[in-house]
Amino acid sequence: MVAEIGTEGKRPLLDWVLERNPQTPRTRAKQWIRAGRVSVRGMVLRRPHQLLADPGEGLELLGRQAAALECGGGWQIHSRLALVHLDGSLAVVNKGAGLLSLPLARRELSALSILADFLAGRLKAKEPAFGARTLPAAYRRLQPLPVHRLDQYTSGLMCMALNGVARHALIEQLQTRTMKRVYVAFVEGPPVASQGTWRHWLKLTDDELRQGVLPEAMGKNGVREAKEAITHYEVLEQYALADGKSWVTKLRLRLETGRKHQIRVQAAHSGLPLIGDQWYNPRYDPRTKPPIDFPRQALHAETLTLEHPEQPGRRLSWTAELPQDLKRLEANLVAGRL
Structure with missing residues (x-):
């Protein structure tokens, strides 16, 4: 031949x-x-x-081990990062609050850099039972590639690609809105309805650090760099605060689009600012005492569902329970201590 x-x-x-x-x-x-x-x-x-x-x-x-690894409830590869899924083309991690998703500078610690170090053998899982396990050699040369990101002080699930073909397929799912991303948030105040949809036009500030909400007419009429943001929400619980006048609502939110700070700015614009949000909740001005002392925005990426990037038709889904700080917040709300 x-x-x-x-x-x-x-x-x-x-x-x-x-x-x-x-x-x-x-x-x-x-x-x-x-x-x-x-x-x-x-x-x-x-x-x-x-x-x-x-x-x-x-x-x-x-080696054949490159097909997939069983991560069980997650391998804690860093104090702020757990590996939830790993195969030859896809990694899913559970990121802790305070950790960058991607490095802003070459040497900054991030979820991406931690996973790269783990794959290269420079980090070991922190689970005591992991001592006998060895990462298959097939993974040692894989390099994680960014697909999407979580804000630094948002916790929860995010995915990374391990080759260019997979990255293209995953980004395409984001663009066609077939990747499902569901969050849990704790917000100030009660919403006007038990479920609904927020639709706004957003535009980044000139320094690209914050989002602003534009009037609908300006967004639809093609204001430069304006982007539509769509989030679906439902009420999970409502908690009365100790003053007898204020409420905190636990929401589940599903992103249809994925703009920077989307949930945070839309919630604030809708009169439901996130607890702890120092950018979009005016009551968390560092010069004043906040109504509820919480060090970050109370937002967690709970569920991630996608089609495997190199196995068409195979849908995969992961769920990450609330981290300890949000569990404590909820326990205090239930007990009426806030």
């Missing part, structure tokens, strides 16, 4: 794999590639007919 030759001496990845494994059936070699078991110079490639120059010693057949 004559191998297909591409431009400038390039050949399909499948041909290079077969050349180095001449006893392997063509179908099996394709399965290796699509399963994420073939890497070239440290990058997992999954398209058998992708053209590339001779990879030389950079072509590597990875």
Whole structure:
């Protein structure tokens, strides 16, 4: 059989794999590639007919463990980051409040940098029972790539891609609104209805640090850089405060769009500012005593549902329970101590 030759001496990845494994059936070699078991110079490639120059010693057949790892309730790989799911193309993590999702500067600690260090073997899981487990070698050369982010002081679930093809597929799900992201928030005041939808037009400030809400007419008439934001909410619980006049509401919110600070600015604009939000809740001005002492916005990314980026039709879903600080807040609300 004559191998297909591409431009400038390039050949399909499948041909290079077969050349180095001449006893392997063509179908099996394709399965290796699509399963994420073939890497070239440290990058997992999954398209058998992708053209590339001779990879030389950079072509590597990875172990079978690259398919998926069972993370159970989550591997605590850092005090503020737990690994919830890991396979050859997708990672899902549970981020603690205070940790950046992505580094703003080269050396800043973030969920992305922590996962990269763990995959490279520079970090070990903090679970005592994990001592006997070893991260399969197939993962050591994978590099996490950003897909979306959570605000620094928002906790909960976020995903990262582990190759370019997967990243493209996941970003496409965000753009087509098929990735489901559900949050829990504690807000001041009661909403006008037990469920509903917020629709606003948002525009970032010139420094891109905060969002502002535009009048609907301005947003629809094409104000430069204005973007529509849509969030669906439902009331889970309502708690009366000790003064007998104020209320805190626990909301579940589903993002339809994913703008920066979307839930925070929409909730505040709707008269329901998040507890602890020092940017959008005016009662958390650092010069005054807040009504409820809470050090961050009371917002948690509870559920993430998506289609596996390289297994079309396979829907996956994860749920992360409230972190301890939000559990304590809720316990105090239930007990009437606030």
